[in-house]
Amino acid sequence: MNNRLIPLFAALIWCVSAVSAVAIDVKAAVLRIDYPTLLPISRYDLKPDDLGFAGAVLGDEDNGTTGSFLGHTYETAHLAVPPGQADAAMDQLLADGVDLFVVLANAPDVLRLTDKAAEAGALVFNATAPDVDLRDANCRRNLLHIAPSRAMNTDAVAQFAVWKKWRDWFLLAGSNPDDVKLADAYRRSATKFGAKVAEDRTFEDTGGSRRTDSGHVLVQRQLPLDTQGARDHDVVIAADESDYFARYLSYHLWTPRPVMGSGGLRPVTFHGAHEAWGATQYQTRFEELTGRYVRPEDYNVWLALRVIGEAVTRANTADADGVRDYAVSDAFELAAFKGQKVTFRDWNGQLRQPILLYDGSITVSVSPQDGFLHQTSPLDTLGLDRAESKCTAFE
Numbered sequence: 001m002n003n004r005l006i007p008l009f010a011a012l013i014w015c016v017s018a019v020s021a022v023a024i025d026v027k028a029a030v031l032r033i034d035y036p037t038l039l040p041i042s043r044y045d046l047k048p049d050d051l052g053f054a055g056a057v058l059g060d061e062d063n064g065t066t067g068s069f070l071g072h073t074y075e076t077a078h079l080a081v082p083p084g085q086a087d088a089a090m091d092q093l094l095a096d097g098v099d100l101f102v103v104l105a106n107a108p109d110v111l112r113l114t115d116k117a118a119e120a121g122a123l124v125f126n127a128t129a130p131d132v133d134l135r136d137a138n139c140r141r142n143l144l145h146i147a148p149s150r151a152m153n154t155d156a157v158a159q160f161a162v163w164k165k166w167r168d169w170f171l172l173a174g175s176n177p178d179d180v181k182l183a184d185a186y187r188r189s190a191t192k193f194g195a196k197v198a199e200d201r202t203f204e205d206t207g208g209s210r211r212t213d214s215g216h217v218l219v220q221r222q223l224p225l226d227t228q229g230a231r232d233h234d235v236v237i238a239a240d241e242s243d244y245f246a247r248y249l250s251y252h253l254w255t256p257r258p259v260m261g262s263g264g265l266r267p268v269t270f271h272g273a274h275e276a277w278g279a280t281q282y283q284t285r286f287e288e289l290t291g292r293y294v295r296p297e298d299y300n301v302w303l304a305l306r307v308i309g310e311a312v313t314r315a316n317t318a319d320a321d322g323v324r325d326y327a328v329s330d331a332f333e334l335a336a337f338k339g340q341k342v343t344f345r346d347w348n349g350q351l352r353q354p355i356l357l358y359d360g361s362i363t364v365s366v367s368p369q370d371g372f373l374h375q376t377s378p379l380d381t382l383g384l385d386r387a388e389s390k391c392t393a394f395e
Contacts, residue, residue, distance in 0.1 A: 023071035026063070026318040028100040028308060029093045030056045030127075030301055032080045033109055041247045047295075052104050052127065053078040054290045055298035059305030061285075066313055076305065086113060094120045099320040102146075102304040104297060107131035114143045123320035125304035128297060132185070135348045135384060139391035142320070144327060144349040146300045146307070150185040152383035153267040156355035156367035157237070157260050158189035159381070163369040166234035170199040170257070172227070172249070173239035179205075183239035186261065193372075199230040205244050219248045228254035238262040260357075265364055267355045270299035270337075274356060274363050279337035303336060303351075310334050328394070339366065345380070348391040352379040 032052050040046060048054075060074045067074055077098065081089045086105065090113055093101070099122040103110055107129045114124045124143050126134065130150040134143065148156075161169070169190060173183035190197050203226060223245070227236075236253060238261040240246035246263030258264060272283060272293025286294045307327055312318050315326040326332055328349065333341035338354045345352060357365045368378040380386075 022316055024073075024312055024316070024318050026067075026072060026074045026100070026308065026312055027077075027096075027098050028074070028102065028305065029077040029079065029098045030102045030104070031086065031089060031093070031113070032078075032103075033083055033086050033105040034080050035083060035106070038243075040243055045243070048290075048292060049080075050290065051295060052102075052297045052301045053080075054286065054292075055294070055300070055302035056102070056305055058286055058289055058298075059302040059309070061289075062302075062306060063309030063312075067309070070313065072312055072318075074305075074309065083109065087116065090116055094122060099123065100308055100318070100323065101125065102127050102301050104128045104301070107134055110134065110143070111138060111140070114140045118142045121320055123324050125307070127300040127304055131181070132384065135350050135389070135391065137390045139348050139393045141349075141393040142324065144304075144307070144324065144344060144351070146304045146351050148267075148269060148353065148355060149350065149383050150182055151188065152350075153355060154182070154185040154189040154261075155192065155382045156267045156357065157265070158186070158193045158195060159367045159369040159372050160265070160357055160365050161235055161237075161260060162193045162195055163371070164235075166258070167195045168198040168231075168233045168235075169195055170201075170227070170230050170233040170236045171197045171239065172201050172203055172236060172246075174242050174244050174246075175202050175204045176242040176244070178241040179239050179244075182241045182262070186237050186239055198233045201226075201230075203240070203245050205242060219245070220252055223248060223252035224254045230255065233257060235260055236264075238264070265357050265359050267367070268358045269296045269303075269353065269356065270294060271296065271356065271358045271363070273358075273361060274337070276363065277337050277339045282337050303334075303342075306334060306336075307332075307351075340379075343377075345386070347386045347394050348384065348389050349394060350383065352377060352382075354379065355382060 056076045060076050063074045079089050102125045104127045110126050110129045117124050126145045128147050132149045132151050135149050173179050236257050236259045238246035240262035249259045249263045311323040311326040328344045328346045333343050336342045342353045355367045356363050368381045372381045374380045
């Protein structure tokens with residue numbers, strides 16, 4: 001069957017079986033905060049203007065495939081604002097009747113906007129913030145996480161390293177606050193899966209330019225010196241959320257070793273070369289729509305809107321509480337081009353999902369790895385498990 005016909009065929013089947021469908025107008029919004037940042041090391045990583053928004057357009061199209069047969073319409077607003085204007089933007093959207101939000105922002109802003117949304121009875125989907133605290137002590141009942149936590153990403157890398165029997169790590173971490181948090185997550189993952197940090201060093205961010213004509217020359221001289229004399233190790237784990245040095249590590253180490261983490265083999269929710277499990281048709285549709293390859297942020301926003309669409313279709317409600325309750329229920333599951341259905345953890349609102357390990361060209365592997373078992377789901381080997389969680393908002 002033509003891949004383009006699959007969503008239509010599924011919609012027809014659902015339409016025939018639907019008994020009590022009602023007309024519903026679904027109003028959602030994607031709110032992206034654009035922070036001032038340095039240019040990325042690689043021009044390939046320059047952020048497109050429609051980052052995240054393109055995923056929303058595709059999500060509305062996919063939701064509309066089924067919705068058109070059931071009397072459901074989907075309208076999603078797209079707003080990109082500087083940090084100081086996010087609250088006013090949400091206030092206006094709430095006044096316009098929007099109560100379903102997908103937010104691309106850092107953790108403090110996500111938390112503040114979520115609390116503002118809660119006052120109006122609105123639901124927020126976190127599409128980018130990886131902070132474990134948002135899924136732990138600072139969780140919120142009206143906050144669901146599409147983006148994986150740092151712990152999920154570092155566990156995904158750790159499982160692959162241990163599966164390869166690369167148990168001795170050289171952990172090289174940046175000096176910025178988010179780098180420190182990422183390094184802590186890798187240390188936790190090493191302990192969790194039986195690896196050992198044989199060498200632990202910090203690479204200081206001195207604030208120099210990373211993209212000048214002489215940048216690679218300076219790095220070529222500096223990194224071998226900064227990595228020499230390390231204890232025996234199997235792999236270098238880079239914790240560089242600031243995108244300062246990790247992309248340079250391959251080929252510039254004193255001792256040649258594989259690089260994983262923020263450089264080399266990286267954990268992502270999705271990427272433009274992923275084709276397994278029917279993803280080719282997703283990639284083709286996205287590229288026809290945008291003229292570019294998909295980014296993880298686009299996929300995360302698309303997935304958030306598909307969660308909304310699935311809840312509206314199955315539970316016949318676009319009410320924020322109704323969408324949330326269905327999403328965290330045992331009845332919810334959603335295909336996501338990752339080989340298995342994704343679901344939410346009902347103790348902290350985190351989406352269970354496989355993590356792709358990407359080398360910049362192909363999907364090298366997918367975690368959880370074979371042999372990492374769990375009493376509920378192998379996906380719960382990634383990130384905080386129920387027993388570790390301090391979240392009480394979902395009780």
